[in-house]
Amino acid sequence: MSSQFPWAHATHPDWRMSASLCLAQIERASRVGAGAGATLGFLYLTDHHAAEAADILAFLRERTGVTHWTGAIGVGIAAGTAEYIDEPAIALMLADFAPDDFQVFSGATPPPERLARTPDGRRAAWTALVHADAATPDLADLVHDMRGKLAGATVFGGVSSSRHPQTTIADSVLSGGLSGVVLSENVAVASRVSQSCQPIGPVHRVTESAGRRLNRLDGVPALDVLLRDMGAPDMLQRRATPAGAPTMPAAVQMLQGTFVGMGSGDAFMHGDYQVRPLIGVDPHERALALGSDLDEADHVVFCRRDRAAAQADLIRACTSLREQIESEHGGMERVRGALYISCLGRTGTLFGGPSAEMQLVQQQLGDLPLIGLYANGEIFKDRLYWYAGVLAVFL
Template identity: 65%
Template sequence: MKPRFPWGHATHPDWRMAAALCLAQVEAFSRSGGVGPPTLGFLYLTDHYGDQAPEILALMRERTGVTHWVGALGMGIAAGSAEYIDEPAMAVMLADYSTDEFQVFSGMARPRPRDARTPNGRRASWTAMVHGDSSTPDLPELVRDMAHKVASGHLAGGLSSSRHRNTMIADQVLAGGLSGVMLSEDIALSTRITQGCRPIGPVHRVTQASGQLLHTLDNNPALDVLLRDIGVDPDALARKPDGDDEDSRKQQTASTVRMLQGTFIGVGEGDAFKRGDYVVRPLIGVDPGARALAVGSELDTADHVAFCRRDREAARADLVRACTELRETIENETGSLSAARGAIYISCLGRTGALLGGPSAEMQLLQRQLGDIPLIGFFANGEIHHNQLFAQTGVLTIFT
């Protein structure tokens, strides 16, 4: 097995002290692990260090000898079992891949063509780790376009989250658009997404929709389908309220809305529900009279949907599910989880705090599931998986 990636993380009001603590951990890991000369660095900073990002990058490049760097700013970062939220912190991890096996790209350094090959004939543009600026117009279209530029059609990454300028790192500190690192087919990795929710019924086909209004599923009224999925008799709500005045109808609608609180709708096509990368959208309204639902995105009759619940139990169970699938994939391919060299975890800023159980609960659960592999990442303003932009999710990538 190849040695694991050197890594380190620290918090300190003075960025120089935090950088020195990170570098000391990296150097100690390098001395003990027998890793080859590093060639690619991952660097995540909280936005407390936003103004100092160019200096931090220059120092990391000078002290490590690594020329190529990717990363992003976040209002929080993650490393090991720790979450650094709203405090000055940084995390770094170094990989020792051949420079033929990756290419850092940005708006000023275009990625290699989709059909490019490495010297050994493998596909050079197989997948990519990407970071983006959430203020960029037409970002979902940019993500889909970027996915078309890699042979696997699969991306992993997230959007910078900052109270100031959204900032990414792609061999330099920059803003706007998408940037990151293109990875060749020679680099073995596995990725999973965790939605933080669980389906509460089967997958249904959209049979009538207009914009954000969902009329029918499987040719049945959408509200009736939802009620059956949560174990409520639709006929009971179909009865007219006591009194036929406007106040009675409003009370009936409010009662239905309260009953559906915490219910979301997962939207996807084809095998999206099997892969777990369906898009979760909120239910924003109900029309008991028309038996229709209003959804937080436009729908098409080609879509499939499943109703979901998002709560602590569901979020923890889905994160365990993602880790279990990754462990099984790695063990089947390599024989042991010890083949894991390092990992990147990009989680939604909205998942911090109580959703997973309290401060650092998400990273502690990850570490219990994966062991002590090098693990860094950040809390994003949107997550990227496969060819889509998500919210309220976590994207875990393990390099083997």
């Protein structure tokens, strides 16, 4: 195989036609038989093909000779500068990792032990691409536990957005739980997360909260802090009701596009925090209601989610990734392939129109093999994200 992973994508109502078109692209890219030298296939399907997923997998395995496959099924998938949303489509990429440097896992096949070593002495469970079924109970806890099974620090992936019971691929088509592939220390991976938001103020310490209710920040009522960060600290006085709270129209307008980034420690320095929607206010207690529990988060930052913020944050993530690759790996020409898991909620107009998000990624990183999934939740490190984009590059 060439230094870059051969990859392909196609859309057609007949899965045989799509799969055949993909294999023809692979053969042209590699200038040899489809799958020659490949040991692992990455495969993403839209759920228009979910019922035929097992047939597609068998067809690709037979035609390429590649035994091991990992991937997921969703409402949308991505490839290159294109996105395929709610239409029949296939995207695949073939890698030539050494057989001892990866292991496909699922509920039936456990990953390597955390302290396992490859024959050359490197750590066998270093990174992992993880796909999950959204119907799995305690999914966030399972993702956290998966990180603990690795000797390295990187977990990346996403939650299937399939409307069909078939949701993930790990050497077979599966439903439920986690699956994916564990990679050894010999496989270099660089990854970043983009939140599609930008902070509108400083990071604040949580001083009083309960479940999804955020009462006080830095010792001040949370609503007051939000208004100050939004540049409207006098809104309570200027547009107050007799109870001393903003009018309902003002509060609704204030909430539109406002999110809360939650985390602890120095997570905010690296953009590594979870973003949840702000869903309401308690005007009398001047408290805020969030879209999920705060859990162990002890700091928050208020964010705006709009086109400019989404584009700026994705550029930030790509720039940071590119700088790491140039400083640690000798430049972008060392990139062999990439996976991009983005939230299904980021499609449409958030980035300016169809495929705008994928086009922005390739503008920032160059023309590289790139496929991915539009997910129902994104996985990065030991957390489950919403509204995020997770980019992983193989070097």
